[in-house]
Amino acid sequence: NALNDRETGGYTAADYVLAVAETLNRHDGQKSSVPSSFTVARTPDYPVSAFITHLVYLRGTTIEVDELALTALGVQCVPIDPQPNAKGKLLYSPGDVKLALAHILDQDD
Numbered sequence: 001n002a003l004n005d006r007e008t009g010g011y012t013a014a015d016y017v018l019a020v021a022e023t024l025n026r027h028d029g030q031k032s033s034v035p036s037s038f039t040v041a042r043t044p045d046y047p048v049s050a051f052i053t054h055l056v057y058l059r060g061t062t063i064e065v066d067e068l069a070l071t072a073l074g075v076q077c078v079p080i081d082p083q084p085n086a087k088g089k090l091l092y093s094p095g096d097v098k099l100a101l102a103h104i105l106d107q108d109d
Helices: 012-026 067-072 094-107
Strands: 056-060 076-081
Touching: 012 056, 012 067, 012 076, 056 094, 076 094
Parallel strands: 056 076
Antiparallel strands: none
């Protein structure tokens, strides 16, 4: 996303990444032995980087991307310079996405 919608107003890139990791760390169908009136901090089974290794993002959009915070979570950031369309909207170009993915795949070799 290049901008937040009404459900994610104020989210940063790290907020999105943490929300995805938190959701993937849930174990559907497991009942808690703790009464629902108690709030217990649960240690996640897997670190963020078990689910998300890279973040490809557009520079200059309204969503804040704190590369230091994301790197601390084990997520490598790959920025792309946006290409404005005829209406001035910032977009990914297919060629730039291909280059970013090639960069990621080359790192893993």
